[in-house]
Amino acid sequence: MVLTVFYDSQCPLCMREVKMLTRLDKRGALHFIDAAANDFDASSWGYQQQELMARLHALGEDGRLYTGMDAARAMYTAIGAGWLVAPTRLPGLRQLTDAAYRLFARHRLRIGRWLGRQDCDSGHCRIN
Template structure:
């Protein structure tokens, strides 16, 4: 049963890498990943593609919307590694972590290039 559907940027090498790592650890298929640039995304008309391109979006099992680091924390929690991101959700850290996440999201192609040597995935090169 899908407990979380994540909408991610499939042209971002780091984003694709994280989705691959998540699905590899998701032994009970609780997480579904949907590339916002893929044809499958049309099945989710209530998710704004422009907003989903600015900040990570997900729907939980009750169709509740999660954004940004709340998505990341919940996803890793489902695969038993939520403790890695839990400190970023602590009340004193959360506001700053969320601001840093938005800065990362805005600059994800530049950061991807610095970390992977590739700014964007072209012709399905980063596809799973």
């Protein structure tokens, strides 16, 4: 199954994850779309821009929508690395990682600056 992943190219940490997943995706299971691109039209996908930029979204071929940490779990599972995120499905740990993701998503740009991640030119990062 191919997942269409809407990502924020203005977020350096997000871009590092996208680059890593692109390298690891030997199955061609992930299709990345830059939701922050000037020419991106969220409404053509049935979403609002603000909604897509608030947290990670991944859309399965079957129409199932994954958001936040569930989207991350779906991405790793799609590339055959589900074992890396399997512990985050356990009761207790699931709630903790979901809450941590929500906090990260809300402050991702600030966190990237704090960590000195300035991988992006002119406000956007590229996938190589």
